[in-house]
Amino acid sequence: MSPEQQLAHLAAGAAKVLSEKELLEKLRLGRPLRVKLGVDPTAPDLHLGHTVALEKLRQFQETGHQAVLLIGDFTATIGDPSGRSATRPPLTRDEVLANAETYTDQAFKILDRAKTEIVYNGDWFRKMNYEEILRLNSRVTLQQMLQREDFRNRLDAGQEIRLHELQYPIMQGWDSVEIRADVELGGTDQLFNILVGRDLQKEEGQPQQVVIVMPLLEGLDGVRKMSKSYGNYIGVNDPPQEMFGKLMSVSDELMDRYYQLLLGETRDSAGHPMDAKKSLAAKITSRYHGADAGPAARADWETRFSKKDLAAAELPEIGISSLPADLTVLSLTAHTFRTAFGMEKSNGELRKQFIMSGSVQLNGEKLIDPAAPVAPQPGDVLKLSKKHAVRLI
RNA sequence: GGGUAGGUGGCCGAGUGGUUAAAGGCGGCAGACUGUAAAUCUGCUCUCAUUGAGUACGCUGGUUCGAAUCCAGCCCUGCCCA
Numbered sequence: 001m002s003p004e005q006q007l008a009h010l011a012a013g014a015a016k017v018l019s020e021k022e023l024l025e026k027l028r029l030g031r032p033l034r035v036k037l038g039v040d041p042t043a044p045d046l047h048l049g050h051t052v053a054l055e056k057l058r059q060f061q062e063t064g065h066q067a068v069l070l071i072g073d074f075t076a077t078i079g080d081p082s083g084r085s086a087t088r089p090p091l092t093r094d095e096v097l098a099n100a101e102t103y104t105d106q107a108f109k110i111l112d113r114a115k116t117e118i119v120y121n122g123d124w125f126r127k128m129n130y131e132e133i134l135r136l137n138s139r140v141t142l143q144q145m146l147q148r149e150d151f152r153n154r155l156d157a158g159q160e161i162r163l164h165e166l167q168y169p170i171m172q173g174w175d176s177v178e179i180r181a182d183v184e185l186g187g188t189d190q191l192f193n194i195l196v197g198r199d200l201q202k203e204e205g206q207p208q209q210v211v212i213v214m215p216l217l218e219g220l221d222g223v224r225k226m227s228k229s230y231g232n233y234i235g236v237n238d239p240p241q242e243m244f245g246k247l248m249s250v251s252d253e254l255m256d257r258y259y260q261l262l263l264g265e266t267r268d269s270a271g272h273p274m275d276a277k278k279s280l281a282a283k284i285t286s287r288y289h290g291a292d293a294g295p296a297a298r299a300d301w302e303t304r305f306s307k308k309d310l311a312a313a314e315l316p317e318i319g320i321s322s323l324p325a326d327l328t329v330l331s332l333t334a335h336t337f338r339t340a341f342g343m344e345k346s347n348g349e350l351r352k353q354f355i356m357s358g359s360v361q362l363n364g365e366k367l368i369d370p371a372a373p374v375a376p377q378p379g380d381v382l383k384l385s386k387k388h389a390v391r392l393i
Numbered sequence: 394g395g396g397u398a399g400g401u402g403g404c405c406g407a408g409u410g411g412u413u414a415a416a417g418g419c420g421g422c423a424g425a426c427u428g429u430a431a432a433u434c435u436g437c438u439c440u441c442a443u444u445g446a447g448u449a450c451g452c453u454g455g456u457u458c459g460a461a462u463c464c465a466g467c468c469c470u471g472c473c474c475a
Contacts, residue, residue, distance in 0.1 A: 158471045221420090231421090249429050274428040305429055345422095346440065353423045353437055371443080385422085386429065 003027035006063055011212070013056070013264055015188045018195075018211040026182050026210060035060045036181035036209070038070040038121075038172060038190075039107070041099035046106040047233035048284070049217040049226030052261050053185045054110045056214055060183070067116045068179050069107060071100045074122035075171050106236045109288055121175050139203060140170055140196065148192045173197035181209045188213045189225075217261050220246060222254040240289045241314070244297035245387070247281035248305075255280060278302075304389075310364075310381045315391040316340045320376060330370040333360055336382060340390045359385050 001009070007024050011017045026033055037057045039050070046054075061067045076096045104118060128136075145166050146152055154161050169192060176184055176197030184194045191213050198208040216225045219232025226233045234246045250258065252273045259267040259280060267276050278298055286294030304313035318340055324331050333350050337343045345354075351370045353359070358366040361383040362376060376382065376392045383389040 160470065245429070251430055252428095253431085255430080272428075273430070277428080277430075301429090347442085348440075349422075349438075357423050357436070359423055386424090 001063060010056075010059060010063065013214065013261070014212050015215045016191065016211070016213045022208075023183070023210045023212075026207075033060070033065045033182040034068055034180060035065050035183040035185065036068045036070055036176060036179050037185045038072055038075075038175060039103060040072045040076050041096050041103045042076050043228040044099040044102040045228065045233075046103055046236040047226055047228065048236070048258075048262060049187075049219070049233065050107075051110060051236065052214045052217050053187060054107060055262075056185055056212065058110055058112070061112055061115055065183075067111060068181065069104070069111070069116050069118050070175055070179065071104070071118060071120045072172075072175075073097060073100055073120045074125040075168060075175075109236060119179060121171070121178070124174075124178050125171065136170055136174060136200075137167075139200065142166075144196075145169065169193040169196045170200075173200040176209050177201055177204050177206060180206060182207070183210045183212060185212050185214065187216045187225075189216060215261055218254060218257060220250060220254075222251050236288050240285050240293045240297040241300060243288065244281045244285045244294075244301050247284060248277055248301065250277070252277075258284075310383060310389055313389075315381065315389050317393045318382075318390050320378060320392050323376075327374055327376075328370065329355055329360065329367045329372050329374055332374055332376070332382070333384060336384060336390055337388070341388055354384060359383075 003024055006027050007020060011020055011023065017023060035057060037053055057067050057069075073093070073096050076099075100120075108116070146155065148169070151161055151166070172190075172193040173196035175181075176194075177200050181197070181201075184197055186194055191211065194209070194211045194213070198211070201208050218224065219226035219230055220234070221230070221232045224230050224232060234243055238246065247258070255273070255277050256267050259265050259276075262284060263280065267280075278301075281301075282294035282298045284294070285297045286292075289297075300314050303309050318336060322339070324335055330347065330350060333354060334345065334347070337345050337350070355370045356368055358368055360367045362374065363380055364383075367374065378393050380392045381389060382392060
């Protein structure tokens, strides 16, 4: 590919490229560019929001450039204040390292492991002494930091900003110096941090990195960005059925967004929105679970939700022998939620919401008395809610 | 260091001695309707138990028959001043 073709390919879908001109110049150097993507292992699981930038990194990789995946093991113990209205609780080092492990494993569902350089910023930050930290800090002014929207907002709203949070952009910027990054990728919320990297590189006499920021992917609620802490995410490791199901629950508007950001396509507005959504869900499920997984999840989903044929659907199974003694509707419901779905529900919640509302059904028959004894047989289907059902074996 | 405002349930936010487990909103969950969409409607939303009980309004003590509400000390945050 010519530099010009590369440029078009690599800039596609970005919210902002600073600047295309600089990127073109770098591409014309004819050497592999060092493309940095920093990941913040504050949560172990990668979700589709992360994949937007990872996909872009892969495009660079496929075009012959060097992907540098920076694990922010040190910075994660601070917590990136980006886009946050409150201080984030810090993680311990062990938590961070454990997260980083699963994180990279999942990242390599997208990236080519053999061609990816992985670096940990703890490697340099842990060695810094106070003198060096002061020197680094002296290069940035408070005013510069306060240009950042989220700091500014918090300041204006009278919310606390702890000083260590101000360090985050500086540290992220220093990472770029250490890596000698030619390009840094990130979400739009990373723009400021990435720009700090440019400043620091300039001071160090390095060529400045090109900034490519990708749009932020909204989470399942369609409002806030996808994030583990909002609980509105689709994990890369979510099982196929769950992934498919979550995608089916998004609004039509959000579906269009997902088409654009995750598939790089525009949704065909001719067909029924539901069909478009099924197609989106199948494609994404296939992407992370293999080509067969999407169609399989789709067929399964249709059996279960379109035809409402629970008897024929793939369901989690629960052994009758594992059930507690003196089984009542209440204890059966609690046990099933816990073992099949890992959900702890209070008795009041189970009683009032699930049982007495008629949500809990055994083979389609409502079990509305929490205290009533039940004796499920092998093959019975226990439905807890529209989205939760199991087969007893 | 001084002054001042404040700290209420996941969040926001009422509440200033007693029907206050604490109005209202948001969020969340369940149901109806549907396309597991949107919109709408209904119910639930501290915990345990069948009516009932326990725990809860920054923390610790105190006043009182009774406190989220009054008093004292402490901790924390914002703002103004130094």
